[in-house]
Amino acid sequence: MHEEIIFSGFGGQGALFAGQLLAYAAVDAGKHVTWIPSYGPEMRGGTAHCTVVVSDEPIGSPLVRRPTTVVALNLPSFDKYENLVKPGGRLIYNSSLMDVQPNRADIRYVAVPANEIGETLGNVRQANVVLLGAFLATTGALPLDVVESALDLHLPERQRKYLASNKAALRQGAAHALATLTPAYT
Amino acid sequence: MARELWKGNEAIAEAAIRAGLEAYFGYPITPQTELLEYMSARMPALGRVFLQAESEVASINMVYGAASGGARAMSSSSSPGISLMQEGLSYIAGSEIPAVLVDIMRGGPGLGNIQPSQADYFQMTRSAGHGDFHPIVLAPSTVQEAVDIMYDAFPLAEKYRTIVIVAADGSLGQMMEPAEMPPMRSVLTEAERGAWAVRGAAGRPKNVITSLFLNEQELETLNLRLQEKLKTIQMNEQRWEEVETEDARYLLVAYGTVGRTCKTTLREARKQGHKVGLFRPISLWPFPTPRLRELADQVRAVLVVEMSAGQMLDDVRLAVEGRCPVEFYGRMGGVMPLPDEILEALAEVEAKVKAEVEAKVKAKVDTKVLSLNLNL
Incomplete structure (x- = not known):
């Protein structure tokens, strides 16, 4: 297994935390x-991204030019990374914040209304975790419960009250992705 | 201890604490600040000294003072801050005081930016201050290696009464990776502290710590002793890693983050059937010259890759001494080279070497033809 993922969004959307959560879970696995x-000198409203490499082998470069997966939390991220996804890879995006036409036939697009799902669960700021759930369901990179344990351990103190809803967000993101995957891929 | 996910800067701080660090002095600067921030929480909790100084100049002189008292003391900074410390480092070297410094390099010159760089190589390895000396400079390429190097830095500094610099770039400071922490060492006991330290002279002749020797004979004697010590360090402390060098025809030479990036390039090149090896210096000073020289006899060409205009390149050329061509690929200004562009640079080197060989063969054939013609 070797996955190279870029999480990207506005500062404050939690792209960096979603990537960290995946990294914590990967260590546990x-x-x-x-x-x-x-x-860079980022701030809320600017753009922020992180690169996560998860592998069965020791990792060389921590940076990649052609990620296997991009998780785009906002439109600028979709536009920036659509052409960079490795052929055969996937672009998982927050369809609540963008109305886009896919331009490539050699990657899979997974549209997830992450803001809506987050709002239904009581916190729109869980969109990042919804999309992480969609990533896990799409790739099978790690089991959901390993990421749930990572949430137990690493959700910051001030966010603890959202622990249960974050877990629900993870599950619903995964469920949504599974329900929309085309049979050819599943 | 289990494997845990650590941010590079914080892992280095924790490793220093576990190594028995007693006093940390520093001044914030990106991309190193988390190191200082971590110290500010952990050191007072352990009853040890944390002090945010008014500047890097003050920080390094506080390290000088605390270490002169026999304490395990350190500072950390990033490139512009390290520049400010040059005078203090030279005084520490002249006084033969063991001290540890971490440089999380960023883009320069000047204030530059806060992105990763390796452009402090000359500054650190050539002397790190005025006068004839070299600190030991160690360059980790993973968070685990940074922990291991940091943990050993104090005993190493004390063994030679010298400065040890842990040299990493901004990306290693900022990235997270699993690492296993070593056990907590207690701080030095009175008996373990250097007999040279100044900590009260009751009942014994007083110690003097100074870098001022106005008599030229005396200062030359000191310098000769320092040079002898440097030779011993050069003999004993060379460190490097080799990857698939046994049958290598082309050799990548890179350190730190670029060293690990080259491992991805190497994997790809090998997949394509190219016999590529990697030589990754871990001690930048002393540079692992003898082993690289041996490898230079075996390969067709060397490609040095750095996040600079080519600084380690000088040491590689000194080691290779013309045994094979030495080519260079570098990025500057905080740009990190990616595996595919290094692969392209490697392909160019291969093509160049092959073209030269073919030209030589052709020249030989031409000469033969010419001589045949003359015979006729």
Whole structure:
């Protein structure tokens, strides 16, 4: 298994945390993993992204040019990375915030209304975790319960009250992705 | 201890604490700040010293003072801050005080930016201050290696009464990766502290710590002793990693983050059938010259890759001494080279070497033809 994922969105949408959550879970699952953020002078409203490499083998470069998966939380991220996804890879995007026409036939698009799902669960800021759930369901990279344990351990103190709804967000993101996957891929 | 996910800067801080660090002095600067921030929480909780100084100049002189008292002391910074520390580092070297410094390099020159760079190589390895000396400079390429190097830095500094610099780039400071922490070492006991330290001279002749020797004979004697010490360090402390060098025809040479990036390039090149190896210096000073020289006899060409205009390149050329061509690929300004562009650079080197061989063969054939013609 070797997955190279870019999580990208506006600052404050939780792209970096979604990537961290995946990285924590990958460690618990005994995988090799690197997490590297963009760390320019970012602020809320600007763009932020991180690259996560999860592998059965020791990891060389922590940065990639052609990721196997891109998780786009906003439109600028979709536009920036659509052409960079590796052929055969996937672009998982937050369809609540963009109305887009896919331009490529050699990658899979997974549209997830992540803001709506987050809102239904009481917190729109869980869109990042919804999309992480969709990623896990689409790739089978790690079991959902390993990521749930990572939430138990690593959700910041001030967000603890959202623990249960974050887990629900993860599950619903996964369920939504599974329900919309085309038979050819499943 | 289990494998846990650590941010590079924080892992280095925790490893230093577990190594028995007693006093940390520093000043915030990106991309190193988490190291100082981590120290600010952990050190006071352990009853040890954390002090955010008014500047890097003050920080390094506080390290000088605390270490002169026999304490395990350190500072950390990033490129512009390290520049400010040059004077203090030279004084520490002249006084033969063991001290540890971490440089999480960023793009320069000047204030530059906060992105990763390796352009402090000359500054650190050539002397890190005025006068004739070299600190030991160690460059990790993973968070685990940074932990291991940091953990050993104090005993190493004390063994030679020298400066040890842990040299990483901004990306290693910012990235997260699993690492296993070593056990907590207690701080030095009185008996373990250097007999040279100044900690009260009751009942014994006083110690003097200074880098001022106005008598030229005395200063030359000191310098000769320092040079002898550097030779010993050069003999004992060379460190490097080799990957698939046994049958290599082309050799990548890179350190730190670029060293690990080259591992991805190497895997890809091998998949395509190219006999590529990697030589990754871990000690930048002392540079692992003898082993690289041996490898230079075996390969057709060397490709040095750095996040700089080519600084380690000089040391590679000194090691290779013309045994094979030495080519260079570098990115600057905070740009990190990716595996595919290094692969392209490698392909160019291969093509160049092959073209030269063919030209030589052709030249030989031409000469033969010419001589045949003359005979006729």
